[in-house]
Amino acid sequence: MNKAKLEEHQKKFIIARRYEERAKSTTDKYDRITLLFLSTIPDNSPITKDTALNFKQYLVDLNHITSTINNYITIMNSLLIYAKLKTLVIKKIKVQQKSSLKNILEPIDYKRLLRWSKNKSFTESYMIMKVFAETGARVAELKFFTVESLADSNYINVSNKGKERNLIIRNDLRRELKKYCTKNKIESGYIFRGRKNTDKPACEVTIWREMKEVAGLAKVAKKKVHAHSFRHLFALRWIDLGYNITDLADVLGHNDIKTTAIYTKTTDEMKKKKIEQMRY
Numbered sequence: 001m002n003k004a005k006l007e008e009h010q011k012k013f014i015i016a017r018r019y020e021e022r023a024k025s026t027t028d029k030y031d032r033i034t035l036l037f038l039s040t041i042p043d044n045s046p047i048t049k050d051t052a053l054n055f056k057q058y059l060v061d062l063n064h065i066t067s068t069i070n071n072y073i074t075i076m077n078s079l080l081i082y083a084k085l086k087t088l089v090i091k092k093i094k095v096q097q098k099s100s101l102k103n104i105l106e107p108i109d110y111k112r113l114l115r116w117s118k119n120k121s122f123t124e125s126y127m128i129m130k131v132f133a134e135t136g137a138r139v140a141e142l143k144f145f146t147v148e149s150l151a152d153s154n155y156i157n158v159s160n161k162g163k164e165r166n167l168i169i170r171n172d173l174r175r176e177l178k179k180y181c182t183k184n185k186i187e188s189g190y191i192f193r194g195r196k197n198t199d200k201p202a203c204e205v206t207i208w209r210e211m212k213e214v215a216g217l218a219k220v221a222k223k224k225v226h227a228h229s230f231r232h233l234f235a236l237r238w239i240d241l242g243y244n245i246t247d248l249a250d251v252l253g254h255n256d257i258k259t260t261a262i263y264t265k266t267t268d269e270m271k272k273k274k275i276e277q278m279r280y
Helices: 003-019 024-039 049-061 066-082 107-119 123-135 139-144 171-183 204-218 229-240 245-252 257-262 268-277
Strands: 155-160 163-168
Touching (some): 003 024, 024 066, 049 066, 107 123, 107 229, 123 139, 123 171, 123 204, 123 229, 139 155, 139 204, 229 245, 245 257
Antiparallel strands (some): 155 163
C-alpha cells in the first residue's frame, strides 16, 4: 500500500469514527492526528514499519511530552489497523508508573477556593466547583445541568464519550442549585450559560480562566486547578470514606477499573500525613 491508498482509508476511517457517534472533538482530534501522520510520508512512498517508526521519531524530535506521543501513536495505530496494516503497528514509549502524583487539589485547597469565590462574588465558579467536587462530573457534562433536570429528581442523565450514566445529586446540592437558579432568574435551559449567548452552555475556557483567577486570590497553586483536579478530589474522598472502588468506577463513568485507580493516587505529602496518623 502507498500513501495515496492510505489517504483514502483515512477519509473512510474518520467517517467510521463519526458513525460510532463519538464526540465531535474526539473525531476532529483523530482527523487532525492522522492527517499529521500522513503529512510525514513522502508522496508515492510505500507504507512500511519504518513509516510508523519515522512518525514516532518525528514526534520525539518535536519535544512532545511522552503522554502526548503515546496518544498520537495510539491514534496512528488505529488507522493502520483499520487499513488492514496491523503488522505495521508500533509500540508506545514505556512510561515508569509513578506511585505518587503532584499538583493534586486537597480538601483544604477546595475550601479556600469556595470561600474566596463566594467572598469575591464568583458565584458561578462557586457552584461549578461544588458540582465537580460533589458529583465527580466532567466539565463537558455541565451542559446536562438544566433547570428541567433538577425539577423532580436527584439524578441527571449525561451522555459523554458514547456512554450514558446517571450523575447522582445530593439533596443539599440540588437545593443550592435551585436557589442559584432562582437568584439569577434562570427559569429554563442551561444552569451554567455562555456569557454572550445564554442559549449556549458555558465555555470551558472561560470556566477554567475564572477558576484560576479565584485560585490566585485564594493563594492556591493555579496548576492544581485543571480538568481532572475536582474529579480526583471526589475520588480520594470516596476512598477515604472506605467506599467501594467498583462503585466509584460507575459514578465516574469508567469502563475499566484501572482508569479509576489512577484517580486514587495521592501526593507524597498526603501519604506522609496518613503515616503520621498511624499508631499501634
